Amino acid sequence: MNESTKIDPVLLVSVLNFLRRHEHGADLGEMARHFGVSAVRMRGIIDFLWTVEFPGTALLGPESMFDFDAEGLEDEEPWVRLTHDPTARVSRRFDPQELATVLIGLDALREHRSAEERAVIDRLSAKLRGGEDADAPAEGSGSPLVDALRRAIDRGAQLRIRYFASGADAPEWRVVDPLRLEVRGAMVYLNAYCTKRRGFRWFRHDRILEHEALDSPIGEYSEADRNRPLEVSGHRLATVRLAVAPSAYPAVRPYLPPGRAFPEPEDDGFSHCPVDFRSYQVLAQLCAEHAGAVVVEGPEEARAAVRSWARSAIDAARPVPGSRA
Incomplete structure (x- = not known):
């Protein structure tokens, strides 16, 4: 992708779902406008999906890859049609730990997405949970704690948390400005500014023993502050x-x-x-x-x-x- 080297998994899934609903194809320019990207970026997305393979299944060779109508893409007004979808024939099963990891990851991925993209994630979460109405948005996907962290970030409001830091003798209450969630393995980490320590900290979700939503707004932070890289002191058991x-x-x-x-x-x-x-x-x-x-x-x-x-x-x-x- 020329415009951005970052691969957005939610956008890829949304594009695939769009093409599945339009089995006879769709105009490349109209797809670009629908997803709010340029035609060059949309063509780059299709080219990337063309290279995606699903190994470790019963499908082999081209059968394990997405395929598109090549002639349509070369028209003067490019037309996109999905001609082969390997996921339609693959059944995935997760053990409980894998399922929990996927659900936590989906919950964190839901952050700062459009309403349409969140609906895609909510439907997928509902299906993985075995919900009766998998096409309806899931209510509060993920654990109650992660839901509370996400709501505080969306509201731009402070949180009061009782946190048991690694190596501490006892848990302590802190007031934090929540900025972003990130998943690493089965763990969810909260990037926040800690008013007690007067600095940025990463808080591991399973060490947050209690939490309380506050009405006070968070401070002003730069994109660099919000997107600072995850720093974990160690994945020791x-x-x-x-x-x-x-x-x-x-x-x-x-x-x-x-x-x-x-x-x-x-x-x-x-x-x-x-x-x-x-x-x-x-x-x-x-x-x-x-x-x-x-x-x-x-x-x-x-x-x-x-x-x-x-x-x-x-x-x-x-x-x-x-x-x-």
């Missing part, structure tokens, strides 16, 4: 001391290094051992699914995160006052 009952061995074993066995149960009937987790949210869900059989002994940061997760889950399960139970 969190080591947690667990007490594990034998009944929960099968659930906890995937988190142990290959070949490592549980220690023999002690007098209390539990094995006591260190276990590594990629996030405290995963740990909290494991404890909830095996209540009483998986107990967090330390560090206090992990215990606090599990308690906060449990309180949020209980609050979410409570019926709304005045509603029918």
Whole structure:
């Protein structure tokens, strides 16, 4: 693409959906006006899609690639027609962790998109969640916390968060100006200006234990501030001391290094051992699914995160006052 070297995945998906709806093709210039780009940029998008291949499927060679009517594109008034769509014959399935990663990524990608592009993302999220009406926009895609962060960014309003920083002895409240979300793996990071630290910080979503929307507006920030690169101090795993009952061995074993066995149960009937987790949210869900059989002994940061997760889950399960139970 001559005008921009950046590939916008939402725009690519939108163009493909447009062509699927216009099975007999569409005028290149009209497509460019529809998507608010130049005809040169739109031709570059089509040329890029022509090179996209879907490996690792039963489709081979040209069958695994998009194809377009070449003659139509060379007309004096170029015409775009999708003649082969490899995705129509490919069924994708995700395991729970992969699905969660995709949904979080879609949620962050939704930022600063047009209404049409957001509708595409919402429909895809609904389909991945198995919603009954996949063509309707999804209400609040993603986790409640990520939804709250996104709303604060859209409103341009400050947030008050209770954050447990890595290496801290206890969580602390901070008032931040939220600017942008970014996904790295299964984690969502908030780019924000911290009024307490008087500087820009990246906040990891699973370390935000509580949050409160404020009415006060954020300050003025440049595009460079909003789009500053993600800086992560390290993707080290969190080591947690667990007490594990034998009944929960099968659930906890995937988190142990290959070949490592549980220690023999002690007098209390539990094995006591260190276990590594990629996030405290995963740990909290494991404890909830095996209540009483998986107990967090330390560090206090992990215990606090599990308690906060449990309180949020209980609050979410409570019926709304005045509603029918």
